[in-house]
Amino acid sequence: MHIFSSETPLSKNQSITHSILDKAGVFLDIKREDQIHKDVSGNKFRKLKYNLIEAKRSGCTTVLTFGGAYSNHIAATAAAGEMMGLQTIGIIRGEELAGNLEKTLSENDTLRFASASGMRLKFISRTAYRDKTSSAFLEQLKDEFGSCYIIPEGGTNDLAVRGCGEILTTQDNTYDVICCAVGTGGTIAGIINSTGPHQTVMGFPALKGDFLDKEIKKYTSKTNWRLIHEYHFGGYGKINQEGVEFMNVFSDQQHIALDPVYTVKMVFGIFDLAQKGVFKKNTRILAIHTGGLQGIAGMNKKLKKKKLPLITFDY
Numbered sequence: 001m002h003i004f005s006s007e008t009p010l011s012k013n014q015s016i017t018h019s020i021l022d023k024a025g026v027f028l029d030i031k032r033e034d035q036i037h038k039d040v041s042g043n044k045f046r047k048l049k050y051n052l053i054e055a056k057r058s059g060c061t062t063v064l065t066f067g068g069a070y071s072n073h074i075a076a077t078a079a080a081g082e083m084m085g086l087q088t089i090g091i092i093r094g095e096e097l098a099g100n101l102e103k104t105l106s107e108n109d110t111l112r113f114a115s116a117s118g119m120r121l122k123f124i125s126r127t128a129y130r131d132k133t134s135s136a137f138l139e140q141l142k143d144e145f146g147s148c149y150i151i152p153e154g155g156t157n158d159l160a161v162r163g164c165g166e167i168l169t170t171q172d173n174t175y176d177v178i179c180c181a182v183g184t185g186g187t188i189a190g191i192i193n194s195t196g197p198h199q200t201v202m203g204f205p206a207l208k209g210d211f212l213d214k215e216i217k218k219y220t221s222k223t224n225w226r227l228i229h230e231y232h233f234g235g236y237g238k239i240n241q242e243g244v245e246f247m248n249v250f251s252d253q254q255h256i257a258l259d260p261v262y263t264v265k266m267v268f269g270i271f272d273l274a275q276k277g278v279f280k281k282n283t284r285i286l287a288i289h290t291g292g293l294q295g296i297a298g299m300n301k302k303l304k305k306k307k308l309p310l311i312t313f314d315y
Contacts, residue, residue: 003083004049008166009036013286016254024274025281029175030256030267033167034291039113040083042291043187044076046163047155052084054159055149062148064089064141065155066132069097070110070237070298072261072291073155078119088119089145091132098123109297156186161219164190167288175286177202177279179270181262182227183236185212187290189219201225204266207236231269237261239299243268244309251313259292260299260311 013029021028033042040048055063063086067074074090081088092111097104101121105112115121131137132153142148151157164187168178173196180188182203192201205212205227212227233239239260247264251257258264266287273279300310 002085003037003040003045003080004053009045010169011036011167013172014254014256016256018253018271020271020275024277024279026274026279026283026285028270028274028285028287030287030289031167031172032256032289034257034289034293036291039079039117039294040076041293042289043164043167044072044155044291045080046167046190047073047160047186048076048080048151049163049166050159051149051151051155051157051163052080052086055086056084058149060086060147060149062087062089062145063151064091064145064148065151066091066093066129066153068093068237069108070295072110072259072295073153074114074119075110075117075294077151077155078114078117081119082117088114088117089148090114090119090121091129091141092121092123093126093129095123095125095128107301110294113294152184154184154186156184156189156215156219158219160186161190161193164188165194167191168194172286173199175199175284177283177285179204179266179285179287181206181266181288181290182212182216183207183262185215186219187288188225189216191288192216192220192222192225195222195224197224199224203227204231204269205229206232206262206265208232208234228269228273231265231272233265237299239264239303241308244303244311248309248312256289257293257296257313258289259295261295262292263287263289 011032013031016028036045065077178201182188182205188203233243247258
């Protein structure tokens, strides 16, 4: 039996109580997808499920994927691959990290975990990394590593969207609004596909730019969704002092750890929109916790260098 062999895991919905929500007259629950699995949590579990099942079915013994030095996707792929008896290769952005690999692994919790899980790491320049989707570059990788099952950066493809379509259940039909943080667009596309006609999906991009609409439309024909671009805290992988303080207070009050790259931006946005009266009275909101807590250690190192407050809660 492997990690994906049992029935689709169900995550509980946890109610949030706060004066801002009370004054706005709205109800907020968080779907705890972060609790699905210790090392393959949240949307990474959903995205990898059918991809790794397909890799095994097709006879591939090696899975290759891409990510940055603190990528949740890299860590989850390494862990899931090990549990399924698959070799894994991570193409990592930043060739400077290869100079002293022992030092890199000692300082980077994500890459150390991936390596300990059996993932072979190949570091490439940021310039070369931009070609990660080109057919010529992918052929080069196949020449170097042999036949392998390739999963794109962030894990988004048709099979990933299929897996993310399993996040919502029939019990979630009672909610009016579904909220989700957005990276590459696969998770929100799967969620959109499984919503009812009475539901609206609000996406909170973790990065700057208006290209995500086009990406999401590749995987869904529904139109009951919109993206809220005001809460990215400066861009992908970035957070400011206000965001860190919000995370720490939220964890202390609600006993839910948020991650600094994705879910904090979504929850912060929901609270701000509620305070501004954007939601109608008695609106029932379900926010999806997509995991990613393993990235907190890396973010704290960045915050420490910038002499900003640290994320202080246990996770």
